Structures are given as C-alpha cells and as structure tokens.
Amino acid sequence: MNTPNTLKRVLMGPGPSDVDPRVLEALSRPTIGHLDPAFLDVLNEIRELLQYTFQTRNEMTFAVSGTGSAGMETCVVNLIEPGDSMLVCVNGVFGKRMADVAERCGADTSTIEIDWGKAFAPEQIADALEKKPAKVVGIVHAETSTGVCQPLEEISRIVHDNGALLLVDAVTSLGGMNVDVDGWQIDACYSGTQKCLSCPPGLAPVTFSDAALGVIENRKVKVQSWYLDVSMIRRYWSSERLYHHTAPVNMNYALLEALKLVTEEGLEQRWARHVTNHKILKAGLSAIGIEYVPEPGYELPMLNAVFIPAGADDVTVRKQLLNEFNIEIGGGLGAFKGKAWRIGLMGTASTLSNVMLFLSALEKCLTDRRVKFEQGASIAAAIEQAGVK
Amino acid sequence: MNTPNTLKRVLMGPGPSDVDPRVLEALSRPTIGHLDPAFLDVLNEIRELLQYTFQTRNEMTFAVSGTGSAGMETCVVNLIEPGDSMLVCVNGVFGKRMADVAERCGADTSTIEIDWGKAFAPEQIADALEKKPAKVVGIVHAETSTGVCQPLEEISRIVHDNGALLLVDAVTSLGGMNVDVDGWQIDACYSGTQKCLSCPPGLAPVTFSDAALGVIENRKVKVQSWYLDVSMIRRYWSSERLYHHTAPVNMNYALLEALKLVTEEGLEQRWARHVTNHKILKAGLSAIGIEYVPEPGYELPMLNAVFIPAGADDVTVRKQLLNEFNIEIGGGLGAFKGKAWRIGLMGTASTLSNVMLFLSALEKCLTDRRVKFEQGASIAAAIEQAGVK
Numbered sequence: 001m002n003t004p005n006t007l008k009r010v011l012m013g014p015g016p017s018d019v020d021p022r023v024l025e026a027l028s029r030p031t032i033g034h035l036d037p038a039f040l041d042v043l044n045e046i047r048e049l050l051q052y053t054f055q056t057r058n059e060m061t062f063a064v065s066g067t068g069s070a071g072m073e074t075c076v077v078n079l080i081e082p083g084d085s086m087l088v089c090v091n092g093v094f095g096k097r098m099a100d101v102a103e104r105c106g107a108d109t110s111t112i113e114i115d116w117g118k119a120f121a122p123e124q125i126a127d128a129l130e131k132k133p134a135k136v137v138g139i140v141h142a143e144t145s146t147g148v149c150q151p152l153e154e155i156s157r158i159v160h161d162n163g164a165l166l167l168v169d170a171v172t173s174l175g176g177m178n179v180d181v182d183g184w185q186i187d188a189c190y191s192g193t194q195k196c197l198s199c200p201p202g203l204a205p206v207t208f209s210d211a212a213l214g215v216i217e218n219r220k221v222k223v224q225s226w227y228l229d230v231s232m233i234r235r236y237w238s239s240e241r242l243y244h245h246t247a248p249v250n251m252n253y254a255l256l257e258a259l260k261l262v263t264e265e266g267l268e269q270r271w272a273r274h275v276t277n278h279k280i281l282k283a284g285l286s287a288i289g290i291e292y293v294p295e296p297g298y299e300l301p302m303l304n305a306v307f308i309p310a311g312a313d314d315v316t317v318r319k320q321l322l323n324e325f326n327i328e329i330g331g332g333l334g335a336f337k338g339k340a341w342r343i344g345l346m347g348t349a350s351t352l353s354n355v356m357l358f359l360s361a362l363e364k365c366l367t368d369r370r371v372k373f374e375q376g377a378s379i380a381a382a383i384e385q386a387g388v389k
Numbered sequence: 390m391n392t393p394n395t396l397k398r399v400l401m402g403p404g405p406s407d408v409d410p411r412v413l414e415a416l417s418r419p420t421i422g423h424l425d426p427a428f429l430d431v432l433n434e435i436r437e438l439l440q441y442t443f444q445t446r447n448e449m450t451f452a453v454s455g456t457g458s459a460g461m462e463t464c465v466v467n468l469i470e471p472g473d474s475m476l477v478c479v480n481g482v483f484g485k486r487m488a489d490v491a492e493r494c495g496a497d498t499s500t501i502e503i504d505w506g507k508a509f510a511p512e513q514i515a516d517a518l519e520k521k522p523a524k525v526v527g528i529v530h531a532e533t534s535t536g537v538c539q540p541l542e543e544i545s546r547i548v549h550d551n552g553a554l555l556l557v558d559a560v561t562s563l564g565g566m567n568v569d570v571d572g573w574q575i576d577a578c579y580s581g582t583q584k585c586l587s588c589p590p591g592l593a594p595v596t597f598s599d600a601a602l603g604v605i606e607n608r609k610v611k612v613q614s615w616y617l618d619v620s621m622i623r624r625y626w627s628s629e630r631l632y633h634h635t636a637p638v639n640m641n642y643a644l645l646e647a648l649k650l651v652t653e654e655g656l657e658q659r660w661a662r663h664v665t666n667h668k669i670l671k672a673g674l675s676a677i678g679i680e681y682v683p684e685p686g687y688e689l690p691m692l693n694a695v696f697i698p699a700g701a702d703d704v705t706v707r708k709q710l711l712n713e714f715n716i717e718i719g720g721g722l723g724a725f726k727g728k729a730w731r732i733g734l735m736g737t738a739s740t741l742s743n744v745m746l747f748l749s750a751l752e753k754c755l756t757d758r759r760v761k762f763e764q765g766a767s768i769a770a771a772i773e774q775a776g777v778k
Contacts (some may be wrong), residue, residue, distance in 0.1 A: 008419045019420045028417035030397045031408045031589045033717045066455045069634040101615045200420045202637035226490045245458040248591035328422045
C-alpha cells in the first residue's frame with residue numbers, strides 16, 4: 001500500500017476535499033509565534049477575507065481552533081445559558097448533533113423533525129415557535145448527511161419576528177454557494193475549512209452578529225467551555241491581542257491562502273462553478289438511473305447524496321473506487337447507512353475532470369459487480385442534454 | 390516588514406517552538422480522508438509513539454483536535470460530573486486556568502494556592518485532601534508562566550491514598566523531560582504539540598488510565614462538551630473507527646513526524662539535551678547577573694523564567710530581540726507581567742547555537758539601552774565553569 005507520504009487521493013466525499021498546492025505550501029511555512037506582530041497581521045487578513053466569504057460586516061468573524069463541530073459548539077455554548085430555550089430543526093445527522101450539543105449545555109431544547117431528504121417549510125418553524133418560543137433557533141443550511149439545501153430567508157424573517165436569534169450551520173455550504181449572513185440576518189454562523197474552502201480540516205470559521213454579541217455580553221453565567229469562550233477569544237482577535245490559547249499558527253496560514261483563492265475566483269464565479277459541475281454529475285448519474293436523495297429542487301451542488309442502485313454493495317463499490325481509482329466518496333450516515341452515497345464536488349475538487357473520472361470509474365465498478373444499470377443511455381448524451389455550457 | 394511567507398524566527402518563547410523541516414514537509418502532504426484506511430494507519434502509529442513519549446501502556450492515548458487548553462478541558466470535562474469535588478493546585482496561570490475550567494463544568498472546586506515561582510510540597514496536598522476529599526486532583530507539572538518544575542511522584546502516592554484521580558498538565562514538559570505516566574500513576578495527562586514536541590500548535594496529546602476510563606464509563610450525566618467527549622472519540626480512535634468529527638488530517642501527519650523525531654533521538658537523550666542547554670543558558674545569564682524566578686532546584690530545563698534586570702524595559706528589549714535578531718522570547722504572564730522574561734529552549738530549538746545567539750543578542754540589547762549588568766564577567770568563562778560538556 002502507498003504510504004501517506006506519496007498517497008494522493010481524489011477527494012469526492014463529504015469532506016475533506018482536495019487542497020490546492022498553494023494552500024499546502026502555505027501550511028508548511030516556518031511556524032512563528034501566536035503573538036508575533038506578523039502573525040497578528042495574518043489574523044486580521046483572515047477576518048477580512050472571512051467577512052467577504054460570509055458576506056458580513058460582523059466584527060466578530062474569526063476561525064475557531066477546532067474543526068466544524070467545534071464551530072457548532074462555540075455558537076451554541078456562547079448563546080445559551082442553562083435553562084434557555086432553543087429550537088433545533090432536525091432533518092439529518094448534523095441537526096441531530098446540534099440538538100445534542102444544546103442539551104449538553106443545559107438548553108431547554110425542543111426539536112422539530114422531518115423526513116431526512118426533505119427541507120423545512122417556513123410554516124413548520126412558525127408553528128413550532130408559536131407553540132413554544134425560543135431564544136435561539138438552530139438550523140442546518142447544507143445537511144451533509146442528506147445533501148439537502150435549506151432555504152433560509154423566509155425562515156429568518158419568522159425567527160426574528162418571534163424575537164429569537166438564528167443560528168446556522170454552513171459547514172458544507174460556505175464558499176460553494178450563497179451564504180448571505182448579513183442579507184439573511186443570520187446571528188451566528190459556523191463552517192469548516194475542509195469543505196468548499198478546500199483547506200485541510202482543523203479550523204472552524206464563525207461569525208456573530210451584533211445582536212448575538214449583545215446576548216454574549218449580557219450573560220449571567222460563564223460560558224461552560226473555557227476553550228470556546230467568545231468573550232475571551234474576542235480579546236485575542238481584537239486590537240487588544242490578549243493571550244487566550246495558542247492559535248494553530250500553520251493552519252491559519254493555510255486558511256488565509258485558501259481564502260485568497262476564494263477571493264481571486266470571486267464568490268459568484270465559485271458558486272456558478274459548483275452548480276455547473278453538479279448539473280453535469282446529475283445528468284450523468286440520471287443517465288444510468290441513479291436517483292438523488294433530496295426532493296427535486298433542494299439538491300446541494302457540492303454534496304450529491306444519491307441512492308445506491310439495487311444490487312450494488314455499498315462498501316464493495318467504495319473500496320473499489322478507492323483502491324483502483326484513488327477516488328474517495330462517502331457512505332451514508334445514520335438512517336442512510338448502506339443506502340446512500342455522498343459524492344462531493346467541493347471547492348478545488350469541483351471540476352469537470354473529477355465528474356468525468358468519477359462517472360466512468362463508477363460505471364466500471366458497477367459493470368464489474370454485474371449491477372444492472374441503464375447501460376443503453378449514453379452519459380455523454382445526457383450531459384449534453386443537461387444544457388450545461 | 391517580512392511577510393510570513395519568508396519570515397523565519399528563532400522561537401525561544403514559551404511556545405510555539407521551532408519546527409523541524411521534516412515536520413513542515415509532512416504537514417504539507419496531500420490531504421486524505423479522515424476515514425481512509427491509510428489515515429487510520431497514521432492514527433495507530435501516532436498512538437504508539439505517544440505511548441512511548443508518555444511512557445504509558447494506556448490504550449486511550451490520542452491527540453485531541455485542539456491546542457493544549459483543549460487537552461486540559463478534555464481531561465476535566467470527562468472526569469468531572471456536576472457536583473464532583475476537584476482540588477486544583479495553583480501556582481501560576483495554568484493552575485488558575487484549570488480551576489476556571491473545573492468551575493465551568495460544575496465541579497465543586499477547591500484550590501490551594503502558593504506563591505508563584507514555588508513548587509508544592511507533598512504535605513500541602515495531603516493537608517488539603519484531609520480537609521476536603523476530592524474525586525480529582527489537578528496539578529501542573531511544568532508551569533509555563535513561572536518556569537517551575539513540580540515533582541509528582543510523592544504527590545501521586547498521596548492523591549491515590551486518598552482515593553482520588555491524578556490529573557497532570559504536561560503541556561510544556563512532554564518530550565523535554567521525564568513524564569512517566571505509568572511509573573507515576575498519572576490518571577489523566579494532557580500536553581500540546583507546540584512545545585517540546587516541536588510540531589506546530591493545533592493538537593493536544595492526552596492519555597487516560599484504566600481507572601480514569603472506568604470513571605468515564607460510569608458517568609451518570611453526558612460530558613458537557615460534545616466535541617471533547619472521550620467516550621465518543623474513543624470509538625473513532627479504536628478499531629471501530631466510528632465517525633465522530635473530522636480529524637485535522639495534516640496536523641496529524643505533522644505530529645506523527647514530530648514523534649518520529651522524538652523516537653529517533655530517544656527520550657533520555659532528548660531530556661539530557663534539554664538539561665545541558667538549560668545549564669549553559671543559566672550560566673550565561675548568571676554571569677551577567679540575571680536571576681531565575683523559580684526556587685533553586687525547581688527550574689524547568691525548557692522554560693527559563695528570569696527576572697527582568699533593573700533598568701531594562703520589558704517590551705523595548707523584546708521588540709529589539711525580535712526586530713533586530715528575529716528572536717522571540719516571552720514576556721511575563723499574570724503577576725509576572727513586565728517583571729519576568731520566559732526564555733524557551735524547547736524541542737528542536739534547544740540547541741547550543743540558540744543559547745549563544747540569545748546571550749550575545751541580549752547583551753547587545755542591554756548595552757544599547759544602557760542597562761547596567763555585570764559586564765566584567767565573561768559569559769564564556771561562566772559557561773566553562775558550569776561544567777557542561
């Protein structure tokens with residue numbers, strides 16, 4: 001077997017995604033001190049480019065020193081005090097996780113659950129808040145376990161009309177589709193570096209609105225996590241630069257470089273690229289009869305959750321893709337274990353070449369396994385019909 | 390000013406320390422999936438080499454996906470349930486931090502405090518436990534804020550005789566001096582990657598004894614932090630390999646390479662190198678009349694906390710060291726702010742060249758600032774008298 005020294009995969013799973021060589025180079029620059037003026041400049045630049053990527057003017061926009069789940073926990077533990085009511089919308093693994101995190105920090109947690117693969121209708125949130133008001137409403141923008149995109153604008157209006165704060169999981173969406181923090185009035189939003197930002201995993205970009213910061217400033221009880229306490233982290237990321245914990249210096253180098261790549265491409269162009277490659281993949285998969293998990297119209301461009309075709313064994317096919325073609329795709333999570341595949345086209349990995357490589361490799365695997373699929377249909381013809389330029 | 394692209398410092402502060410080029414190269418290898426069999430091999434190897442470095446057979450030895458303070462929080466929140474009594478020994482910033490972390494997770498927290506710069510005598514812990522028994526006793530092995538080394542063997546006996554678990558902060562000591570987890574019967578121990586392991590900051594090696602794991606297994610209440618919940622992380626680091634959160638893949642590459650460097654040098658040789666360079670530095674500093682903060686005999690070899698000589702301005706001198714010689718040393722923390730410097734000789738940075746460079750650069754800075762010091766004394770002669778080979 002290859003050792004990781006030389007091992008190069010094509011990362012088409014639910015993350016991490018392929019990392020641009022420029023980002024890997026930045027990662028390997030000599031470490032400097034976390035209080036070195038030159039490093040503080042790096043942090044300032046990260047904040048600025050994160051503000052661009054999150055589309056926000058929020059001053060408190062920074063990278064948590066942990067992966068996406070640490071970002072989730074940061075948002076919840078800072079906004080919630082014991083006994084505060086929180087409504088969590090659950091339609092997949094990550095909504096479920098958010099409810100678990102809320103319970104662990106003593107929230108009076110309510111959930112509304114709908115079938116996995118579906119998105120919430122605004123009325124469902126309105127009904128839930130009418131039955132029981134909440135201080136915070138948590139919802140997942142891009143459910144990585146089901147490939148569902150959750151529209152947020154109308155829900156945000158309802159949440160704010162009910163006097164609640166809106167907390168959004170944008171782990172998979174940020175940098176790959178529109179995440180309009182200010183426009184949609186999101187109060188707290190977290191992401192991860194290893195999805196559409198195409199930086200290695202290890203940091204969690206987050207942003208807090210003034211309303212959210214107000215809630216944090218007026219807490220009666222200390223945040224239960226010292227490590228994730230925004231009121232202290234804020235004093236390090238602000239001009240005060242007060243030591244809190246040692247920032248992951250090299251990971252921040254990498255994040256900065258990854259954000260530069262986002263800025264150079266431009267947000268709109270980047271989103272359009274993700275949509276185009278998703279459409280081509282979808283046309284190709286449809287041509288061989290493979291169906292998507294999400295309701296039509298709610299498919300995420302960067303995370304294609306599809307049902308495993310009858311006769312194909314989940315693990316066998318994924319192993320063959322990995323061992324024969326170095327392609328990683330993801331298996332199903334939770335209710336979808338063994339039933340769905342998750343094919344990522346995230347950030348740097350969202351390319352036409354990856355789509356074509358994957359489609360032909362998958363055909364090979366299914367053929368080898370004697371899985372019946374619509375061989376008569378030409379993938380190429382289907383893609384042409386998809387009308388993608 | 391140099392940009393971080395090309396900026397190379399000599400890291401002689403309290404961490405991060407200089408990183409070997411082999412570790413930086415490992416850091417920049419192509420990212421692979423956190424469930425890729427090749428990456429799971431990396432995790433297995435990390436566990437094995439951490440067991441060597443911690444001198445333990447503990448199965449639950451792994452790297453937390455955060456910096457040293459996340460390691461501290463991991464140990465506390467997993468061992469403590471609300472209302473559990475915890476005794477924290479405070480003689481510097483990091484003991485204070487541990488008490489804060491314990492309070493935030495609902496421990497019935499007691500502290501014993503002694504003057505900063507001193508180490509605890511075993512009787513002090515015995516007295517405290519006699520007055521009030523504790524489930525967990527937390528203590529710092531190498532207090533990074535004061536440069537004090539805390540002997541642990543006798544304290545461990547007392548803690549266990551009193552039926553408590555021993556929790557040890559080895560952030561600064563691991564890999565630079567003896568940390569004998571099994572020999573000293575430490576139940577939970579955490580460290581950081583950016584001190585004597587000379588890996589960039591971002592991971593926190595931890596280890597739990599069977600007794601500690603037993604306590605975790607028999608918890609009545611969920612761990613308050615989802616991200617740091619050892620019972621779940623354990624299922625990812627074990628043969629089960631159940632997805633919890635996305636591991637910081639590249640940081641783990643780097644840690645593995647850093648641990649290989651530790652293994653190749655050998656623990657004893659590595660500790661001896663730290664002692665030798667510390668002795669030379671101490672002889673040189675003594676020659677110009679600079680005194681250590683810790684009581685004699687309790688000085689840490691990797692972190693030299695010294696009083697700033699009268700007439701020298703803290704920030705001015707440190708700025709000159711940084712801007713003129715690219716040398717980073719640390720200022721004082723807490724009670725020692727403006728009063729002490731912290732000179733690190735950690736891991737890769739513990740070299741004779743760094744000691745000599747620092748001593749002559751410091752002499753230059755003090756001369757420039759017209760600070761009186763014992764110019765008559767020859768550093769070279771003092772070092773020779775120190776009797777270091």
